[in-house]
Each structure stands twice: as structure tokens, then as C-alpha cells.
Amino acid sequence: MSAALSLVDVHTHIGRYHILQGVDFDAPAGKTTMLLGRNGAGKTTTLRTIMGLWRASAGRIALGPTPLQSLAASDVARLGVGYAPETMAVFSDLSVKENLVLGARVGPLDDARLAWIFGFFPALRKFWLSRAGALSGGQKQMLSIARAIVEPRELLLIDEPTKGLSPAIVGSLIACLNEIKATGVTILLVEQNFRVAREVGDEVRVMDNGRVVYRGKMAALAADEALQNRLLGLSLDSHQ
Amino acid sequence: MSAVDAGGALPRRSMEILPALTPVVVALVAAPFIGSLSTFVTLTAAGLAMGMMIFTMASGLTLVFGMMDVLNFGHGAFIALGAYAATLVLLPLANWSSADSVSLNLAVFLLAVIVAALMCGVFGWVFERLIVKPVYGQHLKQILATIGGSIIAEQLLYALFGPAQIPLALPKTFEGSLIVGEAAIEKYRVLATLVGLVVFAGEMLILNRTKIGLLIRAGVENREMVEALGYRVDRLFVGVFMAGSALAGLGGAMMAFYRGQVHATIGGEFLVLCFIVIIIGGLGSVGGSFVASILVALIANYAGFLAPKLALVSNILAMVAVLLWRPRGLYPVSGR
Numbered sequence: 001m002s003a004a005l006s007l008v009d010v011h012t013h014i015g016r017y018h019i020l021q022g023v024d025f026d027a028p029a030g031k032t033t034m035l036l037g038r039n040g041a042g043k044t045t046t047l048r049t050i051m052g053l054w055r056a057s058a059g060r061i062a063l064g065p066t067p068l069q070s071l072a073a074s075d076v077a078r079l080g081v082g083y084a085p086e087t088m089a090v091f092s093d094l095s096v097k098e099n100l101v102l103g104a105r106v107g108p109l110d111d112a113r114l115a116w117i118f119g120f121f122p123a124l125r126k127f128w129l130s131r132a133g134a135l136s137g138g139q140k141q142m143l144s145i146a147r148a149i150v151e152p153r154e155l156l157l158i159d160e161p162t163k164g165l166s167p168a169i170v171g172s173l174i175a176c177l178n179e180i181k182a183t184g185v186t187i188l189l190v191e192q193n194f195r196v197a198r199e200v201g202d203e204v205r206v207m208d209n210g211r212v213v214y215r216g217k218m219a220a221l222a223a224d225e226a227l228q229n230r231l232l233g234l235s236l237d238s239h240q
Numbered sequence: 241m242s243a244v245d246a247g248g249a250l251p252r253r254s255m256e257i258l259p260a261l262t263p264v265v266v267a268l269v270a271a272p273f274i275g276s277l278s279t280f281v282t283l284t285a286a287g288l289a290m291g292m293m294i295f296t297m298a299s300g301l302t303l304v305f306g307m308m309d310v311l312n313f314g315h316g317a318f319i320a321l322g323a324y325a326a327t328l329v330l331l332p333l334a335n336w337s338s339a340d341s342v343s344l345n346l347a348v349f350l351l352a353v354i355v356a357a358l359m360c361g362v363f364g365w366v367f368e369r370l371i372v373k374p375v376y377g378q379h380l381k382q383i384l385a386t387i388g389g390s391i392i393a394e395q396l397l398y399a400l401f402g403p404a405q406i407p408l409a410l411p412k413t414f415e416g417s418l419i420v421g422e423a424a425i426e427k428y429r430v431l432a433t434l435v436g437l438v439v440f441a442g443e444m445l446i447l448n449r450t451k452i453g454l455l456i457r458a459g460v461e462n463r464e465m466v467e468a469l470g471y472r473v474d475r476l477f478v479g480v481f482m483a484g485s486a487l488a489g490l491g492g493a494m495m496a497f498y499r500g501q502v503h504a505t506i507g508g509e510f511l512v513l514c515f516i517v518i519i520i521g522g523l524g525s526v527g528g529s530f531v532a533s534i535l536v537a538l539i540a541n542y543a544g545f546l547a548p549k550l551a552l553v554s555n556i557l558a559m560v561a562v563l564l565w566r567p568r569g570l571y572p573v574s575g576r
Contacts, residue, residue, distance in 0.1 A: 051468055077470030089465040091458040093573060098454050105470045147469075 003064030003154050004029040005050070005186060010059030010069070012042075012049045019045045021210035023059070027155075027203065032177065032187040034197045034218055036232060037207035043190040044086055046207070047157045050188070051083050052076040063155055077105070080154030084161060086190070088144040092133030096124055096143055099132050103147035110151075117146045120176040138169045145173070149180060156180065159190045174199050194232075198222040206231045259570035260527075262562075263291075263534040270542040278422035283541045289429035291537035292436020293498065297491030298514040298521075298529050299443060300484030306460040306524020306573060308477050310372055311379055314386035315488050315514060316507030317393035321363060322356035322489025323496035323506050324397055327406050329355050337411045345411035349497070353435070356493035357486040364485025367393075368478055390507070397504040406502040414497075432494055439487070443526050456480060460524040460573050516555050520562045522569030531570055532562075 005027040012020035020042050027033035035043050048054045050061055052073035061068040068076050077083070091099050100109060118125040121142035127135060132143055145161055158177075162170045170193070177200045181187060191197045197204070201218030214221075214231050221227060267284055274280045301315045329352040330337055336348040371389040375381040414431055417424040447453035455476055459466045467473045495510065496502045517536055521528025539558045544551040562570060 053464060053468060072472075073464070073467040074470050074472045077468055083468045085465070085468075089462055089468075091461050091465070093461055094454065094458060098458075101451065102454055102458055102466070102469055102471075 003066075003186065005033075005155055005188060006060075006062050007046070007050070008060040008062075010046075010049060010061060011057045012045055012054055013057045014045070014054060019210055020049060020056075023207070023210070023212055025205045025212045025215055027186055027188045027205075029064075029186050030181070030184045031202040032181050032189060032200050033203040033205060034201035035188060035190045035205050035207060036192075036194075036197060038233065041207040042210040043207055044159055045210075047083070047085075047159050047188065047190060050076070051081065051157060080152075082148035082151075082153040082156045084144045084148040084156070084158045086159040086163065088137075088140045090132040090135070090140050090143045090147070092131065094132055095129050096132055096135070097128050099143055099147055100124075100150050103150040106151055113150065116179075117150065120172050120179075121146055138165045141165060142169070142173075145176065152183070153185055155186045155188065157188050160192060161189070162191065162193045162196050170196060194222075194228070256571070259566065260531050262570065263531065263538050266535060266538050266542070270538075270546070273546055274542065278424075279545070281420065281423035282425060283545055284538065285423070285425040285429055285433075287538035287541040288534060289426075289432040289436075289498075290541070291534035292433050292439075293491055293494045294510070294513055294517055294537060295436055295491075295530050295533035296439050296494060297488050297510055298517040298533060299439070299526050300487035300491075301514045302518040302521065302524055302526060302529045303456065303460075303480050304484040305518060307456055307463065307480050308372075308376070309379075309463075310376070310386075310481075311382045312372065312386050312484075313383055313511065314367060314371065314390040314393065315484070316509075316511035317367075317390045318360045318364060318485040318488035318507070319492035319495070319510050320394065320397055320504045320507035322360050322492030323408075323502040324401055324406070324504075325356035325359045325489060326352040326493035326496050327401075327408055327502055330408055334409075337409060340412065342413045345413035349411050349414070349431075352497075353490055353493045357490040360489025360492075361482040361486035364482040365478060367485065368481040372481065394504045394507065401502075401504075408496050408500055408502050410497055410500065428498060432498060435490075435494060439490070440526075440530050447526060452476075452479075513555065516559050520559050520569055522566075522572040524573040525569065525571040528569055528571030528573075535562075 007023050007025055010020055010023040011018065023042070023046055035046065037043050045054065049056050050068065052068065052071050052075070056069045059069065063079055063081065066079060068079070091102070094102070100114070104110070123139045124142055124146055127139065132140065135143065141161055141164075145158065148156060148158065161173055165173065174196060177187065177189070181200070189200065197218065204214070204216060204218040204221050205212050206214035221231075271280050274283065297319055301312065304310055304312050304315070330348065333348045333351070336344045339345065367389060371385050372382070375385050410428055414428045417426050418430065447457055455466060455471055459473060459476060463473050492506060495506065513536070517529055517532045520536065521530070521532035536555050536558055539554045540551055543554040566572070
């Protein structure tokens with residue numbers, strides 16, 4: 001079983017802006033925790049702060065017993081944290097294969113794991129030697145997630161993976177996330193699509209104005225329409 | 241078939257060929273105006289040799305700028321240091337250089353360029369730690385700090401070697417010319433072309449066939465993501481800076497042999513040309529720098545013959561023309 005993630009009173013400043021204003025939550029080990037909230041609530045900043053791409057100005061972040069808040073991004077990744085950013089950040093000038101080779105930091109690409117990934121994202125096999133920059137938006141998203149899971153991870157941070165994807169690809173992605181979860185990986189997933197959140201989430205944390213304002217079970221939030229409307233408002237209606 | 245091999249028959253990445261053909265187009269356009277075939281061959285061979293030396297100097301700069309986003313105006317100091325380092329080998333081994341032995345001549349030449357590259361690599365490490373590291377991400381301060389570092393380096397060279405030019409004779413084997421038909425091609429130009437090609441092949445091999453090369457190419461595009469994959473980009477930066485400095489030193493030594501003398505101003509002279517080349521080639525692109533170096537050198541040579549006054553501004557005109565055609569250079573790198 002992988003390690004749990006916890007954030008205690010985490011603050012992040014970007015320039016003169018105080019973005020995270022005391023974020024407190026945990027993501028239980030081996031579960032998928034959804035991080036929901038309106039645009040600008042601080043979800044992406046939270047993932048980037050956990051990853052070490054932005055330094056927390058105060059507070060404590062831990063993966064199991066290991067504090068992360070003072071580590072560089074490379075050291076966080078070396079603890080087994082995979083990250084698929086909202087921007088996908090695939091290396092456009094590198095081929096699909098080369099992107100995945102870089103994702104496999106510890107060793108060479110594992111054929112069995114690649115076959116498992118190709119099962120969800122067959123387009124990656126098809127365009128294996130093509131430039132990543134030539135892929136469609138959905139294919140880049142697949143590559144970004146594949147790169148994050150090309151090696152076994154303790155914790156996966158995934159930022160809005162379904163943004164701009166067709167329903168068919170979203171279905172593959174849901175299957176992929178559920179299979180990853182079944183391997184015992186802890187997942188923290190930022191998502192605007194409530195259908196996806198409902199299908200893959202075990203836990204949910206809702207953010208607003210740089211703080212977590214709700215913690216609970218995803219099933220409970222999915223069953224309570226009034227609570228959804230109060231916490232997520234219009235953003236929910238537009239993404240159902 | 242394994243999953244990794246599965247893509248063997250699938251579409252490969254394609255490389256745009258048109259920008260790579262620009263030097264050929266320039267040569268074909270210039271040929272009828274030059275008239276004499278022997279003159280054309282001589283000018284072209286000289287242009288290729290000059291292009292290879294410029295490429296050796298500029299490829300380090302493009303990697304440093306492309307990957308580290310560092311405007312290193314101190315690059316010229318390493319060109320000058322490389323030139324002086326060559327004299328440190330050549331002067332005490334003058335008898336090897338003047339001997340009637342190809343192997344001794346070649347040995348002293350190789351020793352000189354290798355020492356130049358190694359010395360510049362080591363000083364590159366010092367320069368990166370002391371001057372560049374404190375100003376990462378701050379372009380204005382980078383310009384000021386690296387220009388300052390460059391001035392200090394130049395003055396140190398004056399203090400150590402004196403203000404006078406130091407003669408640097410070519411090893412005997414590389415003196416004189418090869419006669420091809422009616423054209424005379426200096427032997428050293430052939431050697432410089434070969435060294436440049438070896439440097440280019442080596443760089444392309446490392447960049448395309450090794451994981452370090454993949455990391456450098458990925459880092460040029462998105463260094464933050466490289467770090468988020470668990471790679472220590474800061475260490476990679478130091479390595480790239482050292483390699484870039486070593487290449488500058490190698491190019492400086494080659495150029496010093498070509499000119500037959502060394503002076504600290506050689507760095508400043510070629511720094512501007514290096515910047516022109518990496519802009520024409522596409523910032524961060526080694527392949528682009530290779531094509532741009534040949535293009536710039538050929539244009540300068542042909543212009544020097546056909547319209548000497550135009551030669552003074554030929555590099556700038558070439559840059560303007562290329563940027564009007566391809567605003568991000570011949571081979572733009574994504575994310576730049």
C-alpha cells in the first residue's frame with residue numbers, strides 16, 4: 001500500500017499574491033481523492049506546491065512520514081510522486097517514445113507496463129515514433145498521463161486530465177484511473193468534470209479562496225445536490 | 241514483438257529539409273556571379289571551414305541559452321581562453337609542431353585543442369558557480385554579470401599573457417594548400433571542416449541517442465517538467481555550461497590556428513557572430529546552428545568577393561532575411 005498525503009496549514013505566495021491561505025487536508029493511502037472547486041480556488045497551486053514547483057511559504061506537506069515542503073521538485077519526484085500538469089507539458093520536439101523514456105527515470109521502459117498503458121491509450125502505440133508536438137490535444141493528454149504512470153508511483157498528482165477530451169477518450173481515462181487505483185496508488189485528482197469525479201473519486205476535498213472548505217466521501221457529495229450547488233455552484237452545472 | 245519495438249514500422253518524425261538547403265541555394269545563386277569555378281571552389285571551401293569553426297563556438301552558446309535561458313555574454317571569454325590555451329601547448333612543443341612528422345604534428349594539434357577544451361570546461365564550471373548561478377532567471381542581471389565576468393577574464397588574459405599578439409604557427413603538416421583542379425584549398429581549412437563535422441556528429445549523437453541528450457533537448461523546451469520527472473536540472477545545467485564553454489574553447493583554439501596569432505579581443509569579435517548564428521538557427525537548436533554557421537560564413541565569403549563593402553553587413557542582412565522568412569529561426573525549438 002502506498003503512502004498517504006497530508007497538508008497542514010499550507011500557505012503559498014506567488015509574487016505578492018497570497019494564493020493558498022492555510023490549506024488543510026489529507027489524501028488517504030491507496031484512494032482517489034478529488035480536489036474540486038471553482039476556477040481560481042487554488043487547486044492547481046496546491047498540486048504545484050505539493051510537487052515542489054512552487055515553494056510553500058508556511059505549513060507542512062508530508063507523504064507518509066516524509067516531509068515534502070522543503071524539497072525541490074526533483075526530490076519530490078524521486079520519492080515516487082508522478083505529476084501530470086494541466087498544461088500536459090509533453091516535450092513537443094521529442095517523440096512519444098522519448099517522452100516515455102524520460103518518464104521512466106529509474107530504469108528502461110518496461111514492456112509489460114507499456115502494453116498495459118497501450119491498452120488504455122492505443123494512440124500512443126500508433127504514434128510511438130511521431131513527434132509529440134504533432135499529436136492532438138487528447139493524445140497529448142494521454143501521453144502526459146502515460147508519462148506519469150510509466151513507472152510505479154506512490155502518489156499521482158493529476159490536474160484536469162479530461163479538459164477538452166472527447167467522451168470516448170474520457171471513458172478510457174476513467175478506466176485507466178480506476179485500474180491505477182486498483183494497484184494501490186494514492187491519487188490526488190483535480191477535475192472540473194463532475195461525472196468523472198463521481199466515477200473515480202473515493203474522497204473529495206472542495207477548495208474555495210485558497211482554503212479547503214469541505215472534506216468528505218465523494219459518494220456523499222454526489223448524492224447531495226444541494227451541497228453540490230452550495231460548494232461548486234455554476235461550475236458544477238456547466239460540467240455535468 | 242515487444243511493446244517498445246511495436247512502433248518500428250510507424251511514421252517517424254520528419255525533419256524539414258528546406259532550411260537545411262539554404263546554404264546550397266546561396267552557393268548556387270552565387271556561383272554564376274563568381275564566374276570562375278576554381279574561385280568558387282576556393283571560396284566555398286573557405287566558407288565551410290569558417291562555418292565549422294563558428295559552429296563549434298556557437299553550438300555551446302545555443303545550448304546554454306536554449307536550455308538554461310542564460311544570456312551568456314561571457315561566452316567570448318572562453319573563445320579567447322581557448323586560443324591562449326592552445327599557445328600554452330604549442331609554444332613549449334614547438335619542435336613537435338615544426339617536425340617533419342605527420343604524427344607529431346597531428347599529436348601537438350590534438351593536444352592543443354583538447355587542452356583548450358578541457359581548460360575552458362573547468363573555467364566554465366567556475367564561471368557558472370560564481371557568476372551565472374546567482375542570476376538565474378534574471379536576464380538583465382545576467383547580461384551585466386556575464387559582461388562583467390567577460391571583462392575580468394579578458395583583463396586577466398592581458399595580465400597573464402601581455403597585451404601583444406602571440407604568434408601561433410600551424411603544425412608543418414597543415415601548412416600550404418591542396419590543389420584540386422585549378423582550385424587551391426588550404427590544408428588547415430580541410431582539417432577545420434573535418435573537426436567541425438566531428439563535433440557536429442558527436443553533438444547530434446549525444447543529443448539523439450543518449451538519455452543525457454534527451455534530457456538536454458527536453459530541458460531546452462521545459463526544464464520545469466524535466467525537474468518534475470525527478471531529474472536534477474541544476475546538475476545538468478552545470479554540465480551543459482561546462483560543455484558549452486569547452487566547445488567555445490575548442491572553437492577559439494581552432495580559430496587561433498587559422499589566424500596564426502592570438503589576442504584577447506578574439507572573444508568579443510566572435511561573440512556577436514555566435515549570437516547571430518544561434519538566432520538564425522533557432523535558439524536552442526544545434527542543427528539550426530550548424531546550418532546557420534555555414535550559411536553565414538558562405539554569405540560572408542561570397543559577399544567579400546563580389547561586393548566587399550556589402551560583406552561588412554552581410555551577417556546582419558542574412559539574419560534579417562531569415563527572420564522575415566522564419567521569425568523563430570531556421571529550426572525553432574518548441575517552447576522558445
